[in-house]
Amino acid sequence: MIKLYLSIDIGASSGRHIVGWLEDGALQTKEVYRFPNGVTERDGRLTWDIAELMFHVKHGIDKALDEFGALVSFSIDTWGCDYVLLRGDQEVWPCHAYRDNRTETVIPAVHEKVPFAELYAHTGCQFQPFNTIYQLCDDLGRGRLEGVTDFLMAPEYLLWKLTGVKAKEYTNATTTGLVNAQTGEFDLELTEKLGLPAHLFPRLSQPGTAVGEYKGIKAVLCATHDTASAVEGIPMDGEQLYISSGTWSLLGVKTPRPRTDEKSMAANYSNEGGVGCNRYQKNIMGMWMVNRLRSELCPDRTFPEIVAEAEASAFDGTVDTNAQIFLAPESMKAAFDASLDKKTEAAGDYFRCAYRSLALSYRDAIRELEENTGRTYDKLYIVGGGAKNGFLNRLTEEATGKTVIALPIEATALGNLKIQMAASFT
Numbered sequence: 001m002i003k004l005y006l007s008i009d010i011g012a013s014s015g016r017h018i019v020g021w022l023e024d025g026a027l028q029t030k031e032v033y034r035f036p037n038g039v040t041e042r043d044g045r046l047t048w049d050i051a052e053l054m055f056h057v058k059h060g061i062d063k064a065l066d067e068f069g070a071l072v073s074f075s076i077d078t079w080g081c082d083y084v085l086l087r088g089d090q091e092v093w094p095c096h097a098y099r100d101n102r103t104e105t106v107i108p109a110v111h112e113k114v115p116f117a118e119l120y121a122h123t124g125c126q127f128q129p130f131n132t133i134y135q136l137c138d139d140l141g142r143g144r145l146e147g148v149t150d151f152l153m154a155p156e157y158l159l160w161k162l163t164g165v166k167a168k169e170y171t172n173a174t175t176t177g178l179v180n181a182q183t184g185e186f187d188l189e190l191t192e193k194l195g196l197p198a199h200l201f202p203r204l205s206q207p208g209t210a211v212g213e214y215k216g217i218k219a220v221l222c223a224t225h226d227t228a229s230a231v232e233g234i235p236m237d238g239e240q241l242y243i244s245s246g247t248w249s250l251l252g253v254k255t256p257r258p259r260t261d262e263k264s265m266a267a268n269y270s271n272e273g274g275v276g277c278n279r280y281q282k283n284i285m286g287m288w289m290v291n292r293l294r295s296e297l298c299p300d301r302t303f304p305e306i307v308a309e310a311e312a313s314a315f316d317g318t319v320d321t322n323a324q325i326f327l328a329p330e331s332m333k334a335a336f337d338a339s340l341d342k343k344t345e346a347a348g349d350y351f352r353c354a355y356r357s358l359a360l361s362y363r364d365a366i367r368e369l370e371e372n373t374g375r376t377y378d379k380l381y382i383v384g385g386g387a388k389n390g391f392l393n394r395l396t397e398e399a400t401g402k403t404v405i406a407l408p409i410e411a412t413a414l415g416n417l418k419i420q421m422a423a424s425f426t
Helices: 048-066 107-113 115-123 132-141 154-163 186-193 224-230 262-265 289-297 303-312 332-339 347-374 390-400 412-424
Strands: 007-008 014-023 026-036 038-044 045-048 073-077 081-088 091-093 151-155 210-212 215-220 241-245 249-255 271-275 278-284 379-383 403-405
Touching: 007 154, 007 210, 007 215, 007 224, 007 412, 014 048, 014 151, 014 249, 014 379, 014 412, 026 048, 026 412, 045 224, 045 390, 048 073, 073 151, 073 224, 081 132, 081 154, 107 132, 115 186, 115 210, 132 186, 132 249, 151 154, 154 210, 154 215, 224 241, 224 249, 249 303, 249 347, 262 347, 262 390, 278 332, 278 347, 289 303, 289 347, 303 347, 303 390, 332 347, 390 403
Parallel strands: 007 073, 073 215, 241 379, 379 403
Antiparallel strands: 007 014, 014 026, 038 045, 081 091, 081 151, 210 215, 241 249, 249 278, 271 278
């Protein structure tokens, strides 16, 4: 009898339900449901509509059951850093989105209590203004943690709503900036220094752990941080470089242990949890820039049309893709205009600039990675939506000197499924 598994993979712009099974030793998949996602503005803050996501999660499960019947298990992965606060079983709304700027004023106060060099030595987590550590400290300062019994990362919250089980999963926890790089558990020394309640930081569960049932289907923790699942879904030839190319470009390599040295900190490399490995990687702004440009400049054009215009352009301006100005601007075009010495109004020029800038940022990040690890790599695997962009892949190959292997596959869903299939209870 064929065993069927369901991956629910939710990104910043869309989610999908994908059923997988093994057939003649090969993993087969079928998408059964897809739905939109995105930040919403509430009282001047960027938030996630978690209730809407919950509706789609349940609806997609029903679709999978209608089409395939019995499922062995399911799991949910999402982006990292964001969470829902709970007082018992009561949510404390809203669920803030990481692109909101609410942490700007609290970051200096956090670093006054614990200098960033000390944070990095403990956690190996790169600096990002939206890291959970800063979001929770903002909540603490605003009194939002009063009476709070739990904070559940987005996929943990969705799984709890389905099963009634509150579980904290390792890979997503490592995006918080609060997990000790050596022990793989929450760093209670840090949380105490920051005044965060100790009861919010229980022991972590590993990918593959069963966490209850929903409609007779076992719920499993995959690597609930989508990039961790994506890395598991890449069919790599040995240890090689990867980019999970979506809203963000996550560039990195698997390592046996975290690297928390000063050179890694200076390069702003992160150490995040994988399945039996460390992910030594860096966040690069990614397709967010391109998608926002499209929504402003040419929402009716397809991406093949946009790429063709970018290829036809001779514009040679570039920008720093990691500059703060690109994180959540009111106008992405204005952010480019403010960052460019050369001016243009042609849409193709903006897209060419974005693609060339991304390729150059990949080059620079790889140079830092190879210097810091003392290793060189000859291949670069690219998965996710960006893997479909032949122009960007060519620019990346030219800029990095690496052999680019672009795999336009649902790597995150594949990794999610593989982890479920390897779980001992199956």
